[in-house]
Amino acid sequence: MDSKKIMICDDDQGILDVLQMLLELEGYEVLPQLNSIHVIKEIMIHSPDVLLLDLWMPVLSGDQILKAIRSTPEIKQLPVIVLSASGDGNKIAMEVGADGFIAKPFDLDDILLKINSLLPN
């Protein structure tokens, strides 16, 4: 069985690294994205099963990306979990149609549970 693909988009290399380590340990294929402007294109190419998306990023912010995803027919169904360290992150995430929100700093268990719940099974 092919492993599930998780794309992570965050402008912080440390967070990308640690999430990649975790998810690879759990048997996922991980697609880290440091630069937010390439995300939409990368999603089209790789068709991930879940996207972990940071909110506060330079150039393109998480909510802009999520809006773009929701208005692009080919990828609008993609499950997206928003990760943010800002207090009003949850509200913003829900407004733009996120499937889940996890506050930073997060518990790895929460990340895994949330991903699992969004994967078709």
Add this chain to the structure above:
Amino acid sequence: MINENLDIYLQALNSANSGIIITDNLQPDNPIIYCNSAFEKISGYSTDEIIGHNCRFLQAQDRSQAERQLLKDSIREGKECKVEIRNYRKNGQLFWNELLISPVKNEEGLVTHFIGVQHDVTERKRVEYELREEKTYIEEKVRERTKEIMVKEAFLSSIIQTVRESLLVLDSNYVVLSANNHFLSTFKVTQEETVGKVLFELGNHQWDIDPLKDLLTKILPTNNPVTDYEVEHHFQHIGKKVMLLNAYRIELEGQYKDRILIAIEDITEKKELDRRKDDFLSIASHELKTPLTTIKSLIQLLQRMDPAKNPEKFTTSLDKVSVYIEKLNKLISKLLDTSKIHSGNIELHMEPFEIDKTVQDAIDNLSVAIPGHHISFSGCTNATVIGDEMQILQVINNLISNAIKYAPGSKNVEVYINNVGNFVKISVKDYGMGINHQDKIKIFERFFRASDIQKKYPGLGIGLYVSHEIVVNHKGTLWVESEIGEGSTFNFTLPIMKNNNYG
């Protein structure tokens, strides 16, 4: 016949009201040879004391009057003259004598006699004098008052010119009557460009600001005075200004009625500074959380690795690191809360909840988290309050953890709850160091920490500030009662929605 006529003349003279004397100019020193009875009455002397004297006996010692010279000259030249002169009665009492002397000449034109007619004009003189005195007094008073008013005006205008706030005075048609220096320098205009112009037309109609028009034409006429009215406007030359206005229309009858005073506080920089501070706090806390997220995740990854292979010390060390990361995370969250509360965008999720239970939950949780301290709970309200339960919980947590933190020598914290009128009152009492009087209000300010506490107990100094803001947002009050060395009691109230005892 002649004698008969003389008698009648003499009788006539004696019934006259005017004092009349005749002097003989041909005799040495011009002595009085006749006086009528009115003269006796005026002078207080009897005829036999008068006859033979020169008139000057009436002047007593008062010899330096200018009128004397006039009399002397007239007598020498044989002319008529009228003077008002100070004379003295026999008893020494002063009287003002209006004296008319006229010469009597014989066929050769030689002055043989003088006739003196006298009126006592003391009363008239007195009234004249009093009037003059009164006038001088009034003039003096007017001078004093005028000076006082000028001094006051100079004083008031120096205040107006010195204040660091812009002040304008308008007439009822919004024409600027005066503008102080601060106005001129803030808005970079001159006196000439401002005074005498309609406010809305100032600076090429730059002051044609709708909210300002609303204030003066709509709000002020029915809501006088108006305070803290915020107007934001972009001026061509000086850029965006945020102004806080107080406006006052003079209602007192008189020359100033319907004039309008406007005080303008320029809060542009203050607003900008507040915004920057909030932005800074918000960015700082976000930026701090990002590396913290990585650290926390890495620790969790290490913890997930096969525990059997790790020595016990390795595992316990990792657990400890986790605890401290959590502490750091909470500090950063508080910082973010503070900035949000201050910029007013914290959201309250208002729902009814039972306050007794909330307080009990907080105590139960803290008792588990902080073993070694005894937190007692007494009282019961059965009240339901409306509010954001999570935030109220945060207030209770803050107060209890402060009580534990700042009372290291004591293991007891007492919490009690009561109904007080339409409010519930929650109190947290510790037996710690207490708070000195000056600090009792300051401790609720952002970033304030009592200086002696700062050294012993590091922290951010925002817990009480946040608690205070939360309680105020719930229309309650948070305050402290404390004596140095005797501990502190923090109290807060919340309005009751309903009391379950009765409804």
